[in-house]
Amino acid sequence: MRVHGLYDELNRARHGRTWQPHDFVLGFVGDVGDLAKLTQAADGVRPAPPGNGLGHELADCLWSVVVIAELYGIDLEAAFTTTMRQLEESITGDLGKGTTR
Template sequence: MQDRARTVRARYAEVEASAYGRSWTTEEIMLGFLGDVGDLAKLVQGKAGVRPREDLDEALAHELADCLWSVLTLADAYDVDLAGAFTSTMDELDAVLAED
C-alpha cells in the first residue's frame, strides 16, 4: 500500500506543479486529510441513519481509502515506518488491556 500511495502522491505532485507552480506542502496534505475526515464523519452519520444516501457503502469505502492514503502519504513525508509504528502501538495497547 505504501508504494502505491507514494506513486499516486508523485502523480498528484506533478499535477499540482503544473496547475499551481508547486506541489502541496505537508500542511496542505494534512488540511486535505481533515476535509476527508469530515466527509467520513458524514458518511458514518449516514450509516447511523442520520444522513442517508443511495451509494452509502461505496462512498464509505472510498472515503476510508482516501483517509488511509493521506495517512500513508504523511507517514512517507515524515519518514515514519508506519507498519512498525502500528505494531508497537498495538503491542502497547495490548499490554495496557492485559493489565485490566
C-alpha cells in the first residue's frame, strides 16, 4: 500500500486526482493483457514485446489484486483460504465420484 500511496501523490501532481478503485481494475486488465502477450512469447506463439519480463508482469498483476482487495475492504488472505478449501472439496468430491467436466 506504500506504493499505492506514492501513485496517489504522483497522479495528484500530474492529473489533479487520484485513481479510484475502478481505475485500478482497468489498470489490472491492462496488466493481464501484457501478461497474456508475454506468456504467448514464452510459448513461442508471438515475438516477445519490448519492455519488462514475465516475472515483472506477474508481480504487477499481484500488486493490483492486493490493492483492489484493500480498496474494497476484502480480507484477501481469508478469501483465498476459503476459496481454495471450497475448490479442493469440490474437486475431491468430483474425483471420488469419477466425474469429469
